[in-house]
Amino acid sequence: AQSVSQHNHHVILSEAASLELGCNYSYGGTVNLFWYVQYPGQHLQLLLKYFSGDPLVKGIKGFEAEFIKSKFSFNLRKPSVQWSDTAEYFCAVNARDSSASKIIFGSGTRLSIRP
Amino acid sequence: SQTIHQWPATLVQPVGSPLSLECTVEGTSNPNLYWYRQAAGRGLQLLFYSVGIGQISSEVPQNLSASRPQDRQFILSSKKLLLSDSGFYLCAWEQGAADTQYFGPGTRLTVL
Numbered sequence: 266a267q268s269v270s271q272h273n274h275h276v277i278l279s280e281a282a283s284l285e286l287g288c289n290y291s292y293g294g295t296v297n298l299f300w301y302v303q304y305p306g307q308h309l310q311l312l313l314k315y316f317s318g319d320p321l322v323k324g325i326k327g328f329e330a331e332f333i334k335s336k337f338s339f340n341l342r343k344p345s346v347q348w349s350d351t352a353e354y355f356c357a358v359n360a361r362d363s364s365a366s367k368i369i370f371g372s373g374t375r376l377s378i379r380p
Numbered sequence: 381s382q383t384i385h386q387w388p389a390t391l392v393q394p395v396g397s398p399l400s401l402e403c404t405v406e407g408t409s410n411p412n413l414y415w416y417r418q419a420a421g422r423g424l425q426l427l428f429y430s431v432g433i434g435q436i437s438s439e440v441p442q443n444l445s446a447s448r449p450q451d452r453q454f455i456l457s458s459k460k461l462l463l464s465d466s467g468f469y470l471c472a473w474e475q476g477a478a479d480t481q482y483f484g485p486g487t488r489l490t491v492l
Binding site for chain 1 (some may be wrong): 412414416422423424425426429430431437439470474479480481482483484485486
């Protein structure tokens with residue numbers, strides 16, 4: 266069975282600090298990988314995704330993630346965080362059923378940025 | 381552009397009462413539709429998905445059911461709520477093989 270692990274439950278950083286949120290998954294086949302973000306009071310929205318090709322993918326708001334197949338990892342990074350990055354971040358892996366995609370989510374990482 | 385609506389936004393219900401949460405999608409046709417439950421510190425758990433009208437797949441045995449009476453309408457129901465049904469319920473849609481799901485604003489359900 267697939268699973269997704271996010272190692273950090275709550276991360277607290279100061280503005281301008283660098284960010285890396287860990288995500289590891291377990292699955293024996295080809296994967297699609299996602300990072301979703303949920304800002305306070307807002308919808309869960311897609312931050313970035315990896316389907317194939319360049320393992321370093323860039324998303325919105327200066328975020329990027331690197332797929333390392335040998336490590337089963339898809340860590341999220343941002344070189345300099347802002348107070349507005351305060352949110353909850355979810356890593357997810359796609360499991361394709363016959364005609365629908367079933368995404369398995371990690372438990373989430375709450376990011377708090379001190380101004 | 382596509383939009384997804386959920387209502388109500390919040391709901392407080394007594395144990396044993398029925399439940400009906402509604403999700404509708406605009407601006408697309410024949411989407412795949414999903415119901416998730418989000419529990420604090422536990423991520424999102426897939427409850428049901430549907431690839432077409434009247435087609436429902438259940439992921440987790442539970443006190444809930446789902447229906448899709450129209451192409452862009454997805455309903456989550458229960459005949460008798462339990463305390464353990466409390467949570468944040470999210471609806472999502474996906475356009476065919478796009479593999480990217482888009483989420484609604486969610487419904488916060490509290491069962492007392």
